[in-house]
Amino acid sequence: MNIKKLGFDKWFLDRIDASKSDNYEISRVTAVNKDSFQIMKDAKQVFAEVTGKILFNADSPKDFPTVGDWVYARFYDNDTFAVIHEVIPRKSLLKRKTAGRKNEYQLIAANIDTAFIIQSFGSDYNLRRLERYLVIVNEGNISPVVLLSKSDLAPEHERNRKLDDIKILMPNIEIIEFSNISLYGINKIKDILIPGKTYCLLGSSGSGKTTLLNNLSNDYVFETNEVREKDGKGRHTTTRRQLIHLENDAVIIDTPGMRELGNIDVSTGINETFKEIVRLSEQCLYNNCTHTNENGCAILQALQDKVISQERYQNFVKMNKETAYNEMSYFEKRKKDKNFGKLCKSIIKNKQKRK
Numbered sequence: 001m002n003i004k005k006l007g008f009d010k011w012f013l014d015r016i017d018a019s020k021s022d023n024y025e026i027s028r029v030t031a032v033n034k035d036s037f038q039i040m041k042d043a044k045q046v047f048a049e050v051t052g053k054i055l056f057n058a059d060s061p062k063d064f065p066t067v068g069d070w071v072y073a074r075f076y077d078n079d080t081f082a083v084i085h086e087v088i089p090r091k092s093l094l095k096r097k098t099a100g101r102k103n104e105y106q107l108i109a110a111n112i113d114t115a116f117i118i119q120s121f122g123s124d125y126n127l128r129r130l131e132r133y134l135v136i137v138n139e140g141n142i143s144p145v146v147l148l149s150k151s152d153l154a155p156e157h158e159r160n161r162k163l164d165d166i167k168i169l170m171p172n173i174e175i176i177e178f179s180n181i182s183l184y185g186i187n188k189i190k191d192i193l194i195p196g197k198t199y200c201l202l203g204s205s206g207s208g209k210t211t212l213l214n215n216l217s218n219d220y221v222f223e224t225n226e227v228r229e230k231d232g233k234g235r236h237t238t239t240r241r242q243l244i245h246l247e248n249d250a251v252i253i254d255t256p257g258m259r260e261l262g263n264i265d266v267s268t269g270i271n272e273t274f275k276e277i278v279r280l281s282e283q284c285l286y287n288n289c290t291h292t293n294e295n296g297c298a299i300l301q302a303l304q305d306k307v308i309s310q311e312r313y314q315n316f317v318k319m320n321k322e323t324a325y326n327e328m329s330y331f332e333k334r335k336k337d338k339n340f341g342k343l344c345k346s347i348i349k350n351k352q353k354r355k
C-alpha cells in the first residue's frame with residue numbers, strides 16, 4: 001500500500017532524514033500492545049518491536065511509538081516481523097494523564113488532523129464536557145469538529161436550541177448533526193473526510209461512536225475486527241486494529257485509551273479554549289491574580305457585567321486550578337521518573353526472557 005494513502009504527506013516528507021529513508025522503510029503504527037506494536041506493510045499488519053536503543057534512551061513515554069506514528073522500520077522473515085528504529089517527528093499528539101498520578105501521562109495517538117467530538121441529543125449532551133474535550137483537542141494541536149448524534153431522538157426546536165448554545169460558546173467550530181438510525185447527516189460527515197487525513201472519534205460511552213464508525217466504513221464490522229497472527233518468534237498475538245483505512249483513503253484512529261479520555265494536561269489548551277477570558281486576565285490589576293476574589297480582577301468584573309457566563313467562568317477557574325496543581329507538584333514528577341524507569345526495566349526483562 002502506498003504510504004500516501006495512509007496519510008504520509010508533505011509535512012512528514014519535509015522532516016525525513018535521507019540517510020534513514022535509504023536504509024529503512026517508512027511505516028505507520030496501527031496498534032500498540034503491552035510491549036509490542038503492529039505496523040503496516042502493504043495493507044498487512046506486521047508485529048513489531050522497538051530497538052534496544054529506543055528502550056535504553058527513552059526518558060519519557062513520548063519516546064515510544066504510539067498509534068498513528070510514522071516510523072523507520074526494517075522487516076524480517078517474509079514481512080512477519082519488524083523492528084522499529086525511530087519515530088518520525090509528530091504533527092500532533094493526543095495524551096492523557098494516568099489515573100491517580102499527577103504528572104504521569106500516556107500517549108493515546110499521534111498525527112491526528114481532526115478530532116470528531118461526539119455528543120448525542122440524548123442524555124449525554126453536556127456543554128461543560130464538550131468544552132473539556134475541546135481543551136484536550138486544542139492541547140494536542142488537533143482541529144475539532146463537533147458531531148451531535150441521535151438527531152432522531154430530539155424534536156427540531158430542541159436541536160436548534162442546543163446547536164445555538166454550542167455556537168455561542170464555540171463560535172468558530174463546525175457542528176454537524178446526524179443520526180445513525182435514519183442516516184440523516186451521515187453523508188455530510190463523509191463529505192468532510194479528506195483522503196490522506198487522519199481522524200479520531202472522542203465522546204462518552206453510548207454517544208454512538210462505534211455505530212458511526214460502522215456507518216462510515218460501510219461493510220466494516222468493528223467488533224469482530226481482530227487481527228490474529230504469528231509474531232517473529234512464533235507466538236500468536238491477537239490485536240484489535242486501532243487504525244482504520246476508509247475507502248476514500250481517510251484514516252480513523254480508535255484506541256481504547258481514546259475511550260477513557262478524561263483528565264488531560266490542559267495548560268495551552270485552556271488558553272485556546274478560553275481565549276476571551278485569558279485576554280481579559282491581562283487586564284487584571286495583579287499579575288498573580290487567581291480571578292476568584294481580588295480587587296481589580298478584569299474577569300470578575302466581566303462576570304458582574306454578564307459579559308461572560310457564570311458557568312463558563314467556573315469551568316475556567318476549575319481547569320486553571322488543576323493545571324496549576326500539576327505544574328507545582330515537583331515530588332510527583334520525581335516519582336513519575338522512577339515509575340517510568342521501572343516500566344523500561346520490565347519491558348527489557350520481558351524482551352530478554354523471550355530470547
Ligand SMILES: Nc1nc2c(ncn2[C@@H]2O[C@H](COP(=O)(O)OP(=O)(O)OP(=O)(O)O)[C@@H](O)[C@H]2O)c(=O)[nH]1
Nearest residue numbers: 149150151179180181204205206207208209210211
Ligand atoms: N436513536 C439512536 N440511537 C443510536 C444512534 N447511534 C447509536 N445509537 C444507539 O446508542 C447505543 C450506543 O451506541 P454505540 O455506537 O455503541 O456508542 P459508543 O459511543 O461506541 O459507546 P462505547 O462503545 O461504550 O464507547 C447503541 O444502542 C446504538 O444503537 C442514533 O443516531 N440514534
Ligand SMILES: [Zn+2]
Nearest residue numbers: 284289291297
Ligand atoms: Zn483576575
